Amino acid sequence: MKILQLFSYISTLLATSQVPDLHIPNQIHLHLPDLHIPNQIHFLRPLSGAGLQDIPGLSCSSWRLAVETNNIIGWETVPEECANYVGHYMLGQQYRDDSKVVADQALLHTNSINLAGDGKEIWVFDVDETTLSNLPYYATHGFGTTPYNSTAFNEWVEEGKAPALPESLALYKNLLSLGIKIVFLTGRLEDQRNATAANLKNVGYHTWEKLILKDSSYSGKTAVAYKSSERKKLEEDGYRIIGNMGDQWSDLLGTNTGNRTFKLPDPMYYIS
Amino acid sequence: MKILQLFSYISTLLATSQVPDLHIPNQIHLHLPDLHIPNQIHFLRPLSGAGLQDIPGLSCSSWRLAVETNNIIGWETVPEECANYVGHYMLGQQYRDDSKVVADQALLHTNSINLAGDGKEIWVFDVDETTLSNLPYYATHGFGTTPYNSTAFNEWVEEGKAPALPESLALYKNLLSLGIKIVFLTGRLEDQRNATAANLKNVGYHTWEKLILKDSSYSGKTAVAYKSSERKKLEEDGYRIIGNMGDQWSDLLGTNTGNRTFKLPDPMYYIS
Numbered sequence: 001m002k003i004l005q006l007f008s009y010i011s012t013l014l015a016t017s018q019v020p021d022l023h024i025p026n027q028i029h030l031h032l033p034d035l036h037i038p039n040q041i042h043f044l045r046p047l048s049g050a051g052l053q054d055i056p057g058l059s060c061s062s063w064r065l066a067v068e069t070n071n072i073i074g075w076e077t078v079p080e081e082c083a084n085y086v087g088h089y090m091l092g093q094q095y096r097d098d099s100k101v102v103a104d105q106a107l108l109h110t111n112s113i114n115l116a117g118d119g120k121e122i123w124v125f126d127v128d129e130t131t132l133s134n135l136p137y138y139a140t141h142g143f144g145t146t147p148y149n150s151t152a153f154n155e156w157v158e159e160g161k162a163p164a165l166p167e168s169l170a171l172y173k174n175l176l177s178l179g180i181k182i183v184f185l186t187g188r189l190e191d192q193r194n195a196t197a198a199n200l201k202n203v204g205y206h207t208w209e210k211l212i213l214k215d216s217s218y219s220g221k222t223a224v225a226y227k228s229s230e231r232k233k234l235e236e237d238g239y240r241i242i243g244n245m246g247d248q249w250s251d252l253l254g255t256n257t258g259n260r261t262f263k264l265p266d267p268m269y270y271i272s
Numbered sequence: 273m274k275i276l277q278l279f280s281y282i283s284t285l286l287a288t289s290q291v292p293d294l295h296i297p298n299q300i301h302l303h304l305p306d307l308h309i310p311n312q313i314h315f316l317r318p319l320s321g322a323g324l325q326d327i328p329g330l331s332c333s334s335w336r337l338a339v340e341t342n343n344i345i346g347w348e349t350v351p352e353e354c355a356n357y358v359g360h361y362m363l364g365q366q367y368r369d370d371s372k373v374v375a376d377q378a379l380l381h382t383n384s385i386n387l388a389g390d391g392k393e394i395w396v397f398d399v400d401e402t403t404l405s406n407l408p409y410y411a412t413h414g415f416g417t418t419p420y421n422s423t424a425f426n427e428w429v430e431e432g433k434a435p436a437l438p439e440s441l442a443l444y445k446n447l448l449s450l451g452i453k454i455v456f457l458t459g460r461l462e463d464q465r466n467a468t469a470a471n472l473k474n475v476g477y478h479t480w481e482k483l484i485l486k487d488s489s490y491s492g493k494t495a496v497a498y499k500s501s502e503r504k505k506l507e508e509d510g511y512r513i514i515g516n517m518g519d520q521w522s523d524l525l526g527t528n529t530g531n532r533t534f535k536l537p538d539p540m541y542y543i544s
Contacts, residue, residue, distance in 0.1 A: 059370075059373065061366065061369075062366070062369040062370045062372070062373040066370070066373045066374060069340050069374075070535070071374050071377050071535055072373070072377055097331040098333075098334045098338070100334070101343065101344070102343050105343050262343055263343055
């Protein structure tokens with residue numbers, strides 16, 4: 001089935017720490033048209049050079065920067081004009097490079113701290129687009145250009161097939177080796193616990209202190225409120241948050257945000 | 273004097289809302305080698321395509337994104353390898369496009385608010401790299417690759433020759449027309465008041481509610497502490513901060529940050 005080829009391709013991308021092929025202009029174009037997948041990647045034609053140039057007058061890279069800096073908030077879909085741009089970005093080396101710089105800074109930060117090693121030092125990781133990557137899903141759902149489809153997305157979650165974001169997995173291993181405990185704090189719902197736990201374990205996240213999913217008491221609350229409240233409980237339980245990493249500003253704003261926050265890139269969707 | 277030619281060139285760039293020439297690859301290269309200025313802009317050769325590509329393995333664009341998202345903090349100089357990249361960025365269309373998206377979002381935000389029109393609604397603007405641009409200075413001082421030189425920079429400030437950042441000036445005018453009052457809150461020192469006020473007026477910022485400069489009581493305090501304290505005083509005086517805009521995260525973090533914050537790009541320096 002063709003979609004499995006795409007899945008396999010993306011998994012390979014995510015499983016390797018370098019994707020040297022993608023340095024070559026038009027490489028995506030050369031690789032992917034064969035796949036004939038429903039949401040055809042060959043629409044992702046490079047616009048010029050390495051494919052991250054803007055269409056004159058549109059500046060999708062300005063849009064992306066404004067999203068990443070939280071200047072554009074509450075948006076529902078990626079602008080149609082930026083579909084190619086976002087697809088290229090997510091499948092290309094830039095997304096990986098951008099993620100790696102964040103993970104590197106997170107490790108530098110942790111290494112700069114005098115750790116107590118008392119078992120109360122934790123790192124808070126978001127799940128989607130932070131520790132797990134839903135790129136195989138989004139690659140067949142318009143890279144964020146179409147409205148969020150909870151039915152389709154929840155089916156994908158239940159499959160438990162999301163690959164790890166390699167930079168976050170490497171950071172996770174480094175944090176564990178420093179004696180820091182891991183807390184996953186996700187907007188996924190409580191009834192997705194088994195699928196999420198199995199998925200995390202399958203891709204290399206073998207251990208954690210807590211896996212916190214959104215229970216029904218938070219229904220209708222924002223992610224900022226939910227996550228702040230859960231981090232507050234962690235601190236009340238004596239945990240100290242050494243670092244807090246997510247792809248959404250709602251992972252990082254609010255209260256009890258931790259010693260430092262780290263924003264991973266995500267130009268595909270926005271969660272308040 | 274050659275440096276005046278550069279100054280004039282940059283002023284022209286900043287004075288026009290579009291710089292269509294710079295869409296053409298190598299245009300900077302074609303324009304500037306003639307100038308023979310001390311810090312030669314022809315070192316800013318495009319690396320490929322439109323000149324915003326990375327040197328493979330270095331990813332200056334990842335560095336810039338991490339700076340803009342506050343993932344890299346407390347840095348002292350731009351990495352030497354990114355000198356060309358940052359120079360290109362600052363002199364090219366991308367910086368202008370990035371600034372415009374932020375200003376556009378700021379205006380959208382303001383238009384979405386039911387304004388009371390009671391004269392207590394204010395907009396807080398930082399000055400350097402927000403309302404005024406020191407690009408003519410930084411273009412001859414390595415675009416942030418050399419350590420901050422307070423003597424040279426203060427001489428530049430005293431000249432009062434900084435052009436307006438056009439996107440911020442346009443926003444300023446729109447805000448005034450909506451009845452919002454302007455507060456400039458800057459890390460420039462109290463003894464730079466006259467030069468700063470004259471510079472602001474000369475480039476089009478003709479009126480304001482307050483121009484707050486850092487007085488000696490804040491000496492040794494961080495920008496976050498100083499600016500939070502001054503915003504707190506504003507709110508205690510009954511002002512409501514509709515928006516707060518700066519190029520540094522230290523303009524936007526802390527307390528009393530306002531209804532919404534807007535981060536303008538600045539890959540040249542970092543202020544804690």
